[in-house]
Amino acid sequence: MNKLKRTEIFTRLRNENPNPETELEYTSPFELLVAVALSAQATDVSVNKATRKLYPIANTPEAIYALGEDGLKEYIKTIGLYNSKAKNVIKLCKDLIELHGSIVPDDRKALEALAGVGRKTANVVLNTAFGHPVMAVDTHIFRVSNRTKIAPGKNVDEVEQKLVRFIPKEFMMDAHHWLILHGRYTCVARKPKCGSCIIEDLCEYKDKIEID
Template identity: 65%
Template sequence: MNSAKCRAIFETLREVNPTPTTELEYSSPFELLIAVLLSAQATDVGVNKATRLLFPVAHSPQQILALGEAGLIDYIKTIGLYKTKAKHVMETCRILVEKYDGKVPPVREALESLPGVGRKTANVVLNVAFGQPTIAVDTHIFRVSNRTGLAPGKNPDAVEQKLLKVVPKEFLHDAHHWLILHGRYVCKARKPECWHCAIEPLCEFKEKTPAPKQ
């Protein structure tokens, strides 16, 4: 895809949604980190239901440690893989208290050293909480990048590196959100809804889906 078309895609996405943001609910970098940790293989809706009950009671590493693992599980047991996630959250909180004075470090290497935090989670926290121009490639972004021809790649890392090269700098901060929301609500996995896609004229996907018959 040429640079002019790439720019046009992001100009269009910005026009449709000028101020995109994560659908996870949070009020601090720590709450965002925990929400993203809990969101692996789970929906944002499901995570928000749990954290709406958890965060008013425990919104710091110290408070979650005081809850204990069993206490934390009571709040997150509706989320998939909750036992493993509870262990990761507790250990992450312990490290944050012992090494970072209870604060979330705005540094990739430090974030990725936390239990359960991989590159994708670190990218979300760096982007959303600290305003860094990172792109966390999840299944939605991976699909949209390959399907549209925007940044094709065989794995998430390859797609991420290509996006960082082709996305114009002015769009880098919000690119993550635009692509994720586009994949979630328009360019869906089973059947992309091309008939009401704002970037359809720019998209290089050959098998465009027609509007369903009334």
Template identity: 70%
Template sequence: MNQRKRIAIFTRLRDNNPHPATELAYGTVFELLIAVLLSAQATDIGVNKATAKLYPVANTPQGLLTLGVEGVKKYIKTIGLFNVKAENIIKTCRLLLEKHQGEVPEDREALEALPGVGRKTANVVLNTAFGWSTIAVDTHIFRVSNRTGLAPGANVDQVEEKLLKVVPTEFKQNCHHWLILHGRYSCIARKPRCGSCLIEDLCEFKEKNYPAS
């Protein structure tokens, strides 16, 4: 795909949604961190349902630490991998209190040192909470980038590297939100909704799917 097409794609996505945002519910940077940590192999809707019950009870590192692993599990047991996630949450809260005065650090290395926080989670926090021009590649972005020809790669790291290279600076801040939403609601996994796609004529996917007339 050439750069002219990429610019046209992001221009349309921006015009359609000038101020995209995560669909995870949060009120503080810490709440965002925990929500993103919980979102691995889970839907945003599922995470929001769990945190809607958890956060009124405990929404700070000390609060969650006081709840303990078993206490946290009670609120997140509807989410996949909740046992491991509960343990990581408690370990993360302890580290935040011991090393960062209970604050979420605006630092990639420090974020990735937190249990359960990998590169994708760190990218989301740095972008959404701190305004960095990072691009968090999840399954939706990986699929959209490869299917459309926007930034093909064999794995998420390759796709992230390619996107960082080819996405113009003016679009980088919101790039991952646009692509996630496009993959979630239009360029879906099994049957992409090509007939109603905003960028259908710019997409290079050869096996486009159109509804029967």
């Protein structure tokens, strides 16, 4: 795919949604960090349902750490892998308290050193909470990048590198949100809604499905 086509794709996505936001609900970098950590292999909807009950009770590293693993599990037990996630979040809170004065670090290396925080989670926090022009690649973005040929790659690291290299700078800040929303609601896994897709004529997917 050439540069002009990529530019037009992101221009259309921006025109349709000028100010995209994550669907995870949060009011602070810490709430976002915990929500993203909980969202691994789970839907944003399920995470929001849990955090709507959790955050009014505990939304700081100290407060969640005080709950302990068992206490936290009561709030997140409807989310997949809640046992391991509770363990990681409690350790994450402990590390934030002891190493960072309870402040979420605006630094990739420091974020990735926290329990349960990998590159994708760090990228989401850096982009959404701190405004870094970085790209977090999840299953939706991986699929859209390969299917449209915006940035095809064999693994998430390769796709991330290509997206960062190929996406025009003016779109980088919001590109993560546009791509994830496009993959979640239009370019869905089983039957992409090609007939109602605003970039269908630019997409290089060979097996387009005409569904309005």
